[in-house]
Amino acid sequence: MSNLKELPVLQPGTIADATGAAVVPCCAPLSREPLGAEDAERVAVMFKALGDPVRLRLFSQIASHPGGEACVCDIQDVGVSQPTVSHHLKKLRDAGLVTSERRGSWVYYKVTPSVVAALGGVLR
Amino acid sequence: MSNLKELPVLQPGTIADATGAAVVPCCAPLSREPLGAEDAERVAVMFKALGDPVRLRLFSQIASHPGGEACVCDIQDVGVSQPTVSHHLKKLRDAGLVTSERRGSWVYYKVTPSVVAALGGVLR
DNA sequence: CCTCGGTATTGACGTCTGTCGATATCGGCA
DNA sequence: TGCCGATATCGACAGACGTCAATACCGAGG
Numbered sequence A, B: 001m002s003n004l005k006e007l008p009v010l011q012p013g014t015i016a017d018a019t020g021a022a023v024v025p026c027c028a029p030l031s032r033e034p035l036g037a038e039d040a041e042r043v044a045v046m047f048k049a050l051g052d053p054v055r056l057r058l059f060s061q062i063a064s065h066p067g068g069e070a071c072v073c074d075i076q077d078v079g080v081s082q083p084t085v086s087h088h089l090k091k092l093r094d095a096g097l098v099t100s101e102r103r104g105s106w107v108y109y110k111v112t113p114s115v116v117a118a119l120g121g122v123l124r
Numbered sequence C: 001c002c003t004c005g006g007t008a009t010t011g012a013c014g015t016c017t018g019t020c021g022a023t024a025t026c027g028g029c030a
Numbered sequence D: 001t002g003c004c005g006a007t008a009t010c011g012a013c014a015g016a017c018g019t020c021a022a023t024a025c026c027g028a029g030g
Helices: A037-049 A053-064 A082-094 A113-122 B037-049 B053-064 B082-094 B113-122
Strands: A069-071 A098-103 A106-111 B069-071 B098-103 B106-111
Touching: A037 A082, A037 A113, A037 B037, A037 B053, A053 A069, A053 A082, A053 A106, A053 B037, A082 A098, A082 A106, B037 B082, B037 B113, B053 B069, B053 B082, B053 B106, B082 B098, B082 B106
Parallel strands: none
Antiparallel strands: A069 A106, A098 A106, B069 B106, B098 B106
């Protein structure tokens, strides 16, 4: 039936700390200690996802919508074709930065706050 | 002669890389308002620079060295050849994330804290 | 001046990525 | 049931990217 709830490619193995605060995928701030090869691999995927102007705008549109979520139909005017928009949204989702959910005819994309916060934390 | 130093209205803290291209810690948080096309272009360059595992490790090594700077000779063991290391360091520099300085035979790379901080601020 | 160690540049190569048009899928609705 | 709007997938293509070996450049010492 519904294809919702498909697990993200991001493997969340290391996410929750003892307090239960979900903080994501990984890693101390970059300036604290050198990143290991595996961690670098994982974090790079997320930075790379934000490393394209179109994706960055899509992500920004989603994030700045009320509730941190937006219907695809609301964010399609970024200057590329509809298939390309879909392709970029998929990349954002594969990177774990957003999740998607179908509601009737429309699909809504929502930011994953913990992942974004963790990514920001890495840059400190 | 001097490059034309025409730059748009932007925050202080403008960073010029070796080529004179202005790279700026720009923009409000992504979740505050949708990113414009040019801002997205500029920010994406920085995220893209961090979107490669090797560069991420190099950057992390530089950032975690005392003083936020490191000699190239200290960070060459990331599993790729010397030319490749040099190529990646150049990309980090072009993105405005680090600067480089020659001291005698060695070259030191140093993080640009304002840029990194701004990048982190965008992820809020 | 010449050599040497450290770093950058060049040129080539295979792979990845962004893009599009065409088409498939999925719900709502007449 | 059949059509339609919304979104995803497919196939193709050009250009960007990561990588290396070879080589050039640049200071320090002899």
